Amino acid sequence: GQQVMQIPQYQHVQEGEDFTTYCNSSTTLSNIQWYKQRPGGHPVFLIQLVKSGEVKKQKRLTFQFGEAKKNSSLHITATQTTDVGTYFCGNAGNNRKLIWGLGTSLAVNP
Amino acid sequence: SQTIHQWPATLVQPVGSPLSLECTVEGTSNPNLYWYRQAAGRGLQLLFYSVGIGQISSEVPQNLSASRPQDRQFILSSKKLLLSDSGFYLCAWSLGPQRGVGANVLTFGAGSRLTVL
Numbered sequence: 673g674q675q676v677m678q679i680p681q682y683q684h685v686q687e688g689e690d691f692t693t694y695c696n697s698s699t700t701l702s703n704i705q706w707y708k709q710r711p712g713g714h715p716v717f718l719i720q721l722v723k724s725g726e727v728k729k730q731k732r733l734t735f736q737f738g739e740a741k742k743n744s745s746l747h748i749t750a751t752q753t754t755d756v757g758t759y760f761c762g763n764a765g766n767n768r769k770l771i772w773g774l775g776t777s778l779a780v781n782p
Numbered sequence: 783s784q785t786i787h788q789w790p791a792t793l794v795q796p797v798g799s800p801l802s803l804e805c806t807v808e809g810t811s812n813p814n815l816y817w818y819r820q821a822a823g824r825g826l827q828l829l830f831y832s833v834g835i836g837q838i839s840s841e842v843p844q845n846l847s848a849s850r851p852q853d854r855q856f857i858l859s860s861k862k863l864l865l866s867d868s869g870f871y872l873c874a875w876s877l878g879p880q881r882g883v884g885a886n887v888l889t890f891g892a893g894s895r896l897t898v899l
Contacts, residue, residue, distance in 0.1 A: 705888075713892075713893075714872055714890040715872070715888070716890070717889065720887060760826065764886035769828060769841075770828075770888060772825065772826045775825060775826075
């Protein structure tokens with residue numbers, strides 16, 4: 673079945689450094705969603721991308737959807753301790769289910 | 783606005799005991815409802831989803847079951863818990879893709895942390 677691979681599994685950065693997590697699929701994706709889960713919390717929706725080559729920004733966060741719609745990335749500029757958490761990507765298919773990546777856990781040293 | 787409530791937040795249960803987790807959604811009608819489990823603080827495993835009252839799809843064979851007795855109520859149950867049932871259980875809802883682009887965004891409840899001893 674369809675799978676979404678997410679790398680890296682873990683990332684440890686110094687505050688102020690940049691961070692990127694990647695989401696890859698072997699098949700074309702109709703859309704990609706990104707969620708953030710703070711430690712001890714629940715996933716919270718960040719954004720959805722649907723167009724080939726789409727780029728969206730939310731303050732220090734930049735989301736990209738690949739031209740072939742098989743990959744996506746989330747880039748955080750100048751990380752802060754508030755960015756700590758696990759970032760998940762997922763694809764919402766026509767069968768109403770979201771296919772999830774395993775997430776990238778980000779730790780930020782102050 | 784829509785809200786989702788999930789309870790209990792935390793519970794510790796002995797092996798072999800029953801389980802009931804409840805989830806309700808307010809402010810919308812006919813939502814898609816989901817139960818996820820997250821073990822070891824990482825990946826999200828879809829357990830059940832429902833597109834309507836009495837309609838339940840199971841994703842993973844196990845000793846858990848789900849029911850949707852009312853439009854906005856979703857219940858996760860077990861007759862006899864196993865040690866491996868420990869984890870963080872998350873209820874979520876979405877409008878579903880039939881309601882347009884962006885309608886399949888998931889909104890999660892705060893979660894129920896289950897420890898089976």
